[in-house]
Amino acid sequence: MSDLRKTPLYDAHLAAGAKIIDFGGWALPVQYTSILDEHRAVRERAGLFDVSHMGEILVTGPGALDAINRLVTNDCSGMAVHQVVYSPMCYPSGGVVDDILVYRLSENEYWLVVNAANTAKDYEWITSHVNDANVSITNISDSVAQLAVQGPLAQSALARICDVDLSEIKFFRCRPEVEVAGRQCMLSRTGYTGEDGFEVYCRPEDAVHIWNAILEAGSSDGLVPAGLGARDTLRFEAALPLYGHELSPDITPLEAGLGFFVKLNAGDFIGREALAAQKEQGVPRRIVGLEILGKGVARENYPVLSPDGQRIGHVTSGVFSPSLNRALALALVPAEHAKVGTEVGIDIRGRSVPATVVKTPFYKKAYRKE
Numbered sequence: 001m002s003d004l005r006k007t008p009l010y011d012a013h014l015a016a017g018a019k020i021i022d023f024g025g026w027a028l029p030v031q032y033t034s035i036l037d038e039h040r041a042v043r044e045r046a047g048l049f050d051v052s053h054m055g056e057i058l059v060t061g062p063g064a065l066d067a068i069n070r071l072v073t074n075d076c077s078g079m080a081v082h083q084v085v086y087s088p089m090c091y092p093s094g095g096v097v098d099d100i101l102v103y104r105l106s107e108n109e110y111w112l113v114v115n116a117a118n119t120a121k122d123y124e125w126i127t128s129h130v131n132d133a134n135v136s137i138t139n140i141s142d143s144v145a146q147l148a149v150q151g152p153l154a155q156s157a158l159a160r161i162c163d164v165d166l167s168e169i170k171f172f173r174c175r176p177e178v179e180v181a182g183r184q185c186m187l188s189r190t191g192y193t194g195e196d197g198f199e200v201y202c203r204p205e206d207a208v209h210i211w212n213a214i215l216e217a218g219s220s221d222g223l224v225p226a227g228l229g230a231r232d233t234l235r236f237e238a239a240l241p242l243y244g245h246e247l248s249p250d251i252t253p254l255e256a257g258l259g260f261f262v263k264l265n266a267g268d269f270i271g272r273e274a275l276a277a278q279k280e281q282g283v284p285r286r287i288v289g290l291e292i293l294g295k296g297v298a299r300e301n302y303p304v305l306s307p308d309g310q311r312i313g314h315v316t317s318g319v320f321s322p323s324l325n326r327a328l329a330l331a332l333v334p335a336e337h338a339k340v341g342t343e344v345g346i347d348i349r350g351r352s353v354p355a356t357v358v359k360t361p362f363y364k365k366a367y368r369k370e
Contacts (some may be wrong), residue, residue, distance in 0.1 A: 007052035008145050008207040016225055024117035026053040028228055035229035039322045042193055042234055046151030047226035048214050051199070052207060055119030055141040057112040057126060063134035064108050071126060072102065073253055073275070075266035079104045084172040084188055087261050088253040089122070090271030094278060095249035096256075098122050099241065101190065103174055113146075115243045129270065145207035149214060149223075150197035150234075157218030158198055162187070166198070181213030192231065194238025194365045233319050237363035239289065239330065245300065245316040246287050246330055254283045255332065257360075286338035287316065289360035290346070292327035294353035298346045304331050305345035305352055312337055315346065321362060328362050329355070 004027040013020065018029035029050065031038060041047050059068060068076050074087035083104050089097045098118045103111035114122045123139045130137060149158050155166045163179040166187075174188035183206040191197040202210055215225065232242070241247045246256050253262050254275060264276050278284075292298055298318035303311045318329035329346065337344060340359050345352035 005053070007050055008204040009050045009052065009211055012208055012211055013050065013225075018225070018227060021228070023053070023228055026116060028053060029225070030229045031227040032225050035227070035233060036322050038224060038226040038230035039233050041222060041224045042151045042195055042226055042230060043323055044152070045222035045224075046149060046153040046157050046197075046218055047193075047224055047230065048211070048218070049148040049150065049226050049231055050146075050207075050211070051148050051231075052145040052204070053116035054146050055114040055116055055122065055139070056144045056146075056201075057114060057119075057123055058138045058140045059110045059112060059126075059135065060138075061108055061132075061135045063132040064110055067130045067132055067135045068102060068110055068112075069267060070269055071129060072100070073262040073269055073271065074102075075263040076102055076104070076110075077266065081106055082174050082176070084174055084190055086172075088247065088258060089125075090253070090269070090275070091249060092271055092274060093249075094252040094254075094271045094274035096243070096247040096251065096253060097125050097249070099243055099247055099258075103188065105174075105176060118243065143204065145202050145204045147200040147202070147207070147211060147214065148191055148193075148197060149200065149218070150191045150193040150226075151195050151223070153218070153221040153223065154195070154197040157221045157223045158200075158214065160217040161213050169198070181210050181217075183210055185210070192240055193234035194240065194361070194363055195234070232317075233322055236317055236319050236328075236330070237321055237323055237361070238365050239361035241287070242317060246332075251285075251287070251332065252278060252283075254278055255285045256287045282335065284335055285313070285332055286335050287330055287332055288338045289358045289362060290315075290329040290331050290344070290355040291358045292318075292329065292346060292353055292355045294351075294355075296346075296348040296351070296353050297327050298329040298331075298348060298353075298355070302329075303347040304333055304337075304355075305347060306337070307343060307345070309345070309352060311347075312344070323363050328358075330360070333357075
C-alpha cells in the first residue's frame with residue numbers, strides 16, 4: 001500500500017479496523033465490519049463514507065458558464081447560485097469523458113466534482129477545450145477532502161454539529177460556509193446511494209476532526225462508517241451509473257438511459273452532433289436491468305445471451321442485492337432486447353443462466369426532493 005495515494009483519513013480507517021484495498025491507485029476502505037451490515041445501516045439509518053479521493057476542479061471568470069455549457073451535455077444556463085447539476089461530459093463521438101457534478105458557488109464561480117480516477121484526464125480535457133482568456137481553471141483536488149453522510153437519519157445525525165438548519169438545504173443544492181463541528185465546510189444535499197444525505201467538503205487538515213465528530217454525533221442514530229463495498233451495492237440498487245461500467249468512451253449517455261441530462265436543444269456542446277444523430281437514427285443499445293432467475297451472480301463483462309445462445313451484450317455491473325434479496329445486474333444489450341420482460345441468458349462460468357429484463361431502478365430512491 002506504500003505506493004498508493006492516501007486520503008487524510010487513512011490512519012482513522014486503519015484504527016477502525018477497515019479492510020483497505022487499491023481503488024484506482026488510492027488506498028481506501030472497502031469495509032469495516034461487513035458490506036451487508038454497512039449497506040443495511042445506510043438504508044435503515046445512516047452511514048459515513050470517506051470520498052476524499054474524488055476530484056474538484058474550479059472554473060471561474062466571466063466566461064465560465066459558456067465554457068461549462070460547451071463541455072457538458074446538460075444545460076447549466078438556468079442554474080441558481082448554490083444549485084448543483086449532474087451531467088455527462090462527452091467526446092465528439094458521443095462517448096463519455098466522465099459524469100460530473102457542477103456546483104454554482106457564485107455568479108462566475110463553479111466547482112466541477114469529477115470521478116477520482118478521471119481527475120487528471122478531465123483536467124487535461126477541460127483545459128485543452130477551453131480557449132477563453134476570461135476563464136480560469138484550477139485543479140483544487142489536493143486542497144479538498146470530502147465526506148458523505150447518507151441514509152434516512154443523515155440529517156438528524158449531522159444537524160447536531162452544524163450551525164445551520166439542514167432542512168433548508170434542498171435536494172441538489174449546496175450551502176458554502178457552514179460550520180461542522182466548529183470547522184468551516186461546504187455542504188450539499190447530494191449523494192450516491194439512493195438515500196437522502198449530504199456531502200461535506202472541508203480542508204484536508206479538518207477531515208479527521210469532522211469524521212470523528214460525525215461518528216460521535218450519529219452514534220445514537222446508529223450511524224456507522226461505511227466502505228466502498230456498500231457504496232457500490234447501494235448505488236447499484238438505485239441504478240446510478242458507475243464510470244467505466246455503465247458509462248465509458250464507448251457507451252453514450254443515451255445508451256445509458258441518461259437522455260434527461262442531454263439537452264440537444266439548449267445549444268452546442270462537444271458530442272452534440274453525434275448524440276443528435278444517434279437519437280434520430282434510434283439508440284442501438286441500452287443499459288437494462290436484469291433479474292437472474294437461476295443460481296449465480298452475474299459479474300462485470302459476463303456475456304449476455306439470446307434465447308438461442310448467441311452473445312448479444314455484456315454485464316456492466318452485477319450483485320446480489322442486500323435490500324431486495326435477489327441477484328440483479330445491469331447490462332448493455334441491443335435495443336431490440338431491452339424491453340421489460342424480455343428473456344435472455346447470462347453466461348456464468350460456462351453455464352447459461354436464465355434472466356429477464358426488469359424495470360430500473362431496482363430500489364426506489366428516497367431522496368428528499370421537496
